[in-house]
Amino acid sequence: MSNEKANVVIVGGGVFGNSIAYHYAKNNPGKKIIVLERNELCNAATSRAAAMITKIRAKKEFIPLAKQTYTAIAEMETLLGESLDIKTVGIMHIAASETKVSDLEELVKTASKFGERWEYISAEKAEQMAPWLNASTSLKIAYMPDEAYCDPYLLGTFYARTAKLLGADIRQGVEVTDILMDGDTATGVVTTDGIIDADVVIIAAGAWAPILAKKAGINLALAPVRSQYWITERNEIFPESMPMVVLPDVNAYLRPEGGALLFGIRERQSIAVSPNDIPNDISSFKFSDDKGMNDLSEVIDRLAAFFPRVYDIGLKYYIAGFSAYTPDNYLSMGSTTKKNNILFATGCVGAGIAVCGGVGLAFAEMAAGKPNPYDFSAFDIHRFGDIDPFSEEWLQKCAIARSVKNSG
Template sequence: MNKNNTTIPKADLVIVGGGIFGCAIAYYFSRNNPDKKVILLERNELNNAATSRAAALMTMVRSKRSYIPLTIETFKVAKEMERELGETLDFKNSGMLHVAASDAKVKALEELMQIAKEYNQEAYYISPEEARKKVPWLKTDEALKIGFVPNEAYCDPYMLGTFFARCAKRQGAEIRLGVEALGLLGEGDKIVGVKTSEGNIHTECVIDAAGVWAPILANEAGVGLPMAPVRSQYWITERSELFPVDSPMVLLPDAQAYARPEGGSLLFGIRESNSVVESPKKVPRDISDFVFSDDDGMNDLIENGEKLARFFPGFYDIGIKYYVAGFSGYTPDSQLVLGEIPGVKGLLIASGCCGAGISVAGGVGLGMAELAAGRINPFDYSEFSVKRFGEIDSFSNDWLERCAAARSNKVSG
């Protein structure tokens, strides 16, 4: 850690990383602490890495109960920001179909429907005929049970992240673009500031929200962050009458696939058997410089397409127009990495989105902002503990492969 005492103006909170987590934290902290100064640092442009490349399924009803209150908060704050700015985020409240085609997935769906009841979320079963009317491309012959959750949505992730940033700025947050965090300033077991490309900032609290690069900054404090950059990828088809713009999203756990409308096309993702993973130290600072696939994921489509074709017979006939890939921070248990670090004061972590970062952004932002202000977190972050895997090496091959396996085995959106 650098102990240089040359400073630029002090802040109460410095957030490193201008993705949706960082922007959300800045929004809540500036809203709830109008007398305190928050600075957000982003070396590139806001929301330009994982956030802008997300499929952005805003799934409230999911098997991980710990995520549900966080997503409910996202829906709540989205409406508040729309009122504040007098603009719409244009959430697409299309609902979600859950198609179970095996006994194991039927059991999982039944558990999911029970979870929906626990959280007072509308959810019910529909017939294969009803499902086909809602989703013309869907083949339901193998479906044993189909659940429908009507209030689920998807959104433009870049726009949501930008709303957080714009509202935060209106509330007094200082957003510095083109400024890179180079290291941490420490005194004993306490972090007291950030060394940046424009000088040092002293602060009461630093939040590491640097996305897939977060382990690099955490390593400055001697902390092995339990996540790794794992490739997420999806494809967008040509336009077709098979894909009405108002049709529901679809989860196909038996095919390890998801799909949603995209302006008259279909956006879909399939889990490959060996997910691509990279060391945080080798991910370029500008994500667009990384080659995610030499063939736009065609080999992965060939390998896994048969599973999707069981439910989407037109899969082999429809043209593919776009390929989108990016890195998400995955953990072996597919849980977030949030909160305090035992033994290190003045440093908080907001990381490990596990492909759900857009939907949980509201709960992450509010909870982390309250922790940074020294108040009680309104959410239960116990499952997201930074130290839950013990001491780990964030950059070792064994660790990277453990995290990659979590995505390969994922069956949700």
């Protein structure tokens, strides 16, 4: 019996895999694309995200990708005749030290350059908009009204549903166990359901991507690093319409969550784990015995300067997950000069919900043999040289990168 054949096979049904499927199916009618997800769609990093779809960032290379996310959402809403109900509440960046003020001045220049609206606002105005906030120590506050957050599971499954509507084949409960290689050329995948030959194989396997890359002979430059956040109990000081807030002086971000407050911090000591040590089903992984309380206690006094109620407000939920980090906090993705017909949609550096639209379009175009519409030179998977993604030294480098990451 001959093998099943596809034009494109995608390994991983998170937000990246599904976004690629949507963009490819839309732009290449009649071509066969298959997404293979071993669990349920969006079960891993995607469903755990705080899902801030931040467009205006210090890393300018991410901005066009994030803009495409908003474009894709609008297109999918039309196609499905449903609203994704994204919450366009805007974002406030609050600088309370001279260094952060100059970073903020750069950021607003970037916003203007990319045609995004922003304004400086007073501490009083900021406190009015976010009643939980004490902005008295702030030196400068910029408000960007067009930034949004969303439900990340819904976004990931919107991509999958529209992709399916346009002809993509989305399979759950199918694991890819090997990459078929003919010399230096990928020719398909081995799965728990049999072999699929493919013209192009795309690895979008999140934290586990280095395992599959290794099977294809590539040392993929990323490491799974834990991210964590908390959700408070509901309180009237957290109106649903309040803007998101970034506090670079504290390394914290905060946003409304159904009448409560969701907030995350960059801890001093981030935790990286070898891809081999993460179970296939992430829900069985124990992230933190103390629900991140040690990490939170390190920053709580500094956070309380802006959010005084943090000491006594009840914390209802603790969420943790793995994002794929790199030492320079730039994405690790694209093609490789070392192998043919295999692409890596990986290394999300905790920004995958924001950039998923551009990532989807880029890989859809590359898989169709067309030029990548974006400049991916900063994301080159070989830029760190010959690394061992499973070594302790590499894991530590990537963990440190998250600890020093500033915002977004």
